[in-house]
Amino acid sequence: MTDIKNNIAVTKNRIKASCIKAGRQPGEIKLLLATKTVSANDILVALKEGETIIGENKVQELKEKFDALQPVAHQTHFIGHLQTNKIKEVIKYADCIQSVDRLELAEKLQRRLEFEDRTMDIFLQVNTSYEESKFGMLPDHAVELALQFSKLDRLHIKGLMTIGLFSAEISKVRKCFQLLKHIQTELLDAGIPATELSMGMSNDLETAIEEGSTMIRVGTAIFGKRPFPDSYYWNETKEPPDLNLGSSPAAQGLA
Ligand SMILES: *Cc1c(COP(=O)(O)O)cnc(C)c1O
Secondary structure, three states, X not given: OOXXXXXXXXXXXXXXXXXXXXXXXXXXXXXXXXXXXXXXXHHHHHHHOOOOEXXXXXXXXXHHXXXXXXXXXXXXXXXXXXXXHHHHHHHHHOOEXXXXXXXXXXXXXXXXXXXXXXXXXXXXXXXXXXXXXXXXXXXXXXXXXXXXXXXXXXXXXXXEEOOOOOOOOHHHHHHHHHHHHHHHHHHHHOOOOOOEEEOOOOOOHXXXXXXXXXXXXXXXXXXXXXXXXXXXXXXXXXXXXXXXXXXXXXXXXXX
């Protein structure tokens, strides 16, 4: 069985060690639990340990787990690819959308939020690795798009998000994070308060923290290996098995 409590402690120690190396304070780094495929019960274990932010990739999963997670206060971020036909639903459940990556999506979000007379915190997702399989705006377009998004008054730009290159060559991964940081500096210079840098995952959080991350998104290192590949979440080609994540452990056959 996955020892979620212990894994959180190990992750916190990794954060601390990277902060010492980078001359930063651990309090500067938020930990987002990347909870795709994780059952509500396992998420509750982490929330009861004092964690406060979860991130989901699919609106369906957000919805399935939402009620079961209500007993423990937390923030929900949407970190997956967002189709415009899911906007109405996602804003019901999410406190922040980290994956805003195109003008059409931003404009449709704005329209729906106007209709509901609400606002939404957003991050701009940037494809810093230039991999075709990854979502996100191209780095070259980020400043221009951010300026366009900033005219949409229902969207509050809070930061930038990226998925670093999957590579054993740390220098290449590091370049992705440096690029995001560079874009952040340009946005701040342009008066856009994108103060959060959401970068770093289980395999590369140390590098991300060294390069200025303010929020790491950790799944595997806390909840263990996922039952199916991330390609389902990142390019929409495969359908997953039905995991029934909102129900009791017994119903899932996990008890
Ligand atoms: C799954 C996922 C993560 C976490 O990945 P791990 O390698 O399991 O830590 C972070 N960010 C996004 C956008 C994800 O989809």
